[in-house]
Amino acid sequence: MYGANKFTESEVRGLWEFVWEALQDTTLVILIACALVSFVVGVATEGWPSGAHDGIGIFTSILLVVSVTATSNYQQSSQFRDLDREKRKISIQVTRDGFRQRILMDDLLPGDVVHLAVGDQVPADGLFISGYSVLINESSLTGESEPVVINEDNPFLLSGTKVLDGSCKMLVTAVGMRTLWGKLMAAITESGDDETPLQGKLNGVANTIGNIGLFFALLTFVILSQGLVGQKYVDGLLLSWSGEDVLEILEHFAIAVTIVVVAVPEGLPLAVTLSLAFAMKKMMNEKALVRQLAACETMGSATVICSDKTGTLTTNRMSVMKACICGNVMEVTNPPVLSSFSSKLPEFALQILLESIFNNTAGEVVINQDGKCQILGTPTEAALLDFALSIRGDFKEKRQETKIVKVEPFNSTKKRMSIILELPGGGYRAHCKGASEVVLAACDKFIDARGTIVALDKTATKKLSDIIETFSKEALRTLCLAYQEMDNSFSIDEQIPLQGYTCIGIVGIKDPVRPGVRQSVATCRSAGIAVRMVTGDNINTAKAIARECGILTEDGIAIEGAEFREKNPKELLELIPKMQVCHVPNNLSLACKFLSI
Secondary structure (H helix, E strand, O other): OOOOOOOOOOOOOOHHHHHHHHOOOHHHHHHHHHHHHHHHHHHHHHOOOHHHHHHHHHHHHHHHHHHHHHHHHHHHHHHHHHHHHHHOOOEEEEEEOOEEEEEEHHHOOOOOEEEEOOOOEOOOEEEEEEEEEEEEEOHHHHOOOOOEEEOOOOOEEOOOOEEEEEEEEEEEEEOHHHOHHHHHHHHOOOOOOOOOHHHHHHHHHHHHHHHHHHHHHHHHHHHHHHHHHHHHHHHOOOOOOOHHHHHHHHHHHHHHHHHHHHHOOOHHHHHHHHHHHHHHHHHHHOOOOOOOOHHHHHHHOOOEEEEOOOOOOEOOOOEEEEEEEOOEEEEOOOHHHHHHHHHHOOHHHHHHHHHHHHHOOOOEEEEOOOOOEEEEOOHHHHHHHHHHHHOOOOHHHHHHHOEEEEEEOOOOOOOEEEEEEEOOOOOEEEEEEEEHHHHHHOEEEEEOOOOOEEEOOHHHHHHHHHHHHHHHHOOEEEEEEEEEEOOOOOOOOOOOOOOOEEEEEEEEEEOOEOOOHHHHHHHHHHOOOEEEEEEOOOHHHHHHHHHHHOOOOOOOEEEEHHHHHOOOHHHHHHHOOOEEEEEOOOHHHHHHHHHHO
């Protein structure tokens, strides 16, 4: 009744359409004209088949160019159509038939409840059910860059928009071509491919050479023929032409045509087409599909590659490797260690740790249709939830003990996520987690080895900071967990506090480097291409991963984004050749800075 949640695909272009498109090339049009004239004049002057050799040779060259171009573009179009289908295979979290589960976006139906978080694209039109601090970027539909607040008063969520902040549940009301985005897509016609920069220059050269060749051909024809025409005029026989006279004029014309044919290099379009097709095929063999051939030329000019860390250089499959709770640092990589770890913790510290992990999260632990326990959420959230389950935690039980009344989701600016819990006996408790240096700076107390809350003095602060630095140097991504008991005067309409927290502990999460990254970096470097890492993670973690990837060398520089932006142009010119790692909360700002230099 409702159809699949996908958009109508444009009509498939046939091979002959690509053949016709290839024949529109300016150089080929000139060569076709030259070939026809050469063929006709050659046969007329030298007879068949000796007079047809030049024309047939040019036609053969044109046929090769058109065949290679049309076949390459046709294969490219087919592969990108397949790629577009693969790109649609995005898993989203929905509640259907009473179960929270992952399904493909194309299988979404009206009536499903979709769970959205920061960074998600809204997969269909729907209505806001519940959520916290939801901001939506609707610029793809309206062109307005100002984020739209979604709540009970403005509950409409539109397909194709993006969640900038917050999290929510959405009831799907329309899918596929019935959505506003689908109707917009139906009204947009697909534009044709532009010529590549090299092809544009080639057409300019062809026009110039053609015009110059045509000028000299006409000049040669006039000079050769003026003697015969002048003699006819002197003899008064201008209107009397014999067969020999006509053959002589044709010979002069053949010489002029030869000049035009020689002037236009018929092998140049073939060489360019073959080089571009080879480059495209080479990149496809390296798992990099090229939609536009111009990208091959652009990539051939690249001298620097700036890469993110998480999910690009690393696998984005995380697990907790080390933890510091109540001042005790332990590796938590196997079940026996986890069991002893939880038994060594004071009961109060263990319970507050589990309460923090199970409530202050955008993930969830569910029972799937097979009756098995499944963790849903981002890799970081899944790693924390898995750690909590491994130390005797019960997700459902902990969530039922308290009630979440306010949430401030994580974003790259705040670098922390906070919630307010309403306690069973009355009162409120705040929980905060995020970048270790940010959350630790918001703490003035911590839980010691006896489970007692004590002041966080300079000595304790230095100890915890050293632990964070040690974890970071071991390529671990660190998170700090903290909580705060709210006084009786607190109202849920107030902002969640930024200071006055009690540090629960620090966890170190490992995100392994992808296989082959080090070899790829070495290959780029040997080709004269510099590789740099731009990341929002802790600078020490970034440096450790960069060394593991082979990006950070002994003479390389790792720098904080704030320090980088304070440099003047002269200092930047000296710094950038040596800079290999940059830590910046917002990668886009650094990219803009690079482009301005």
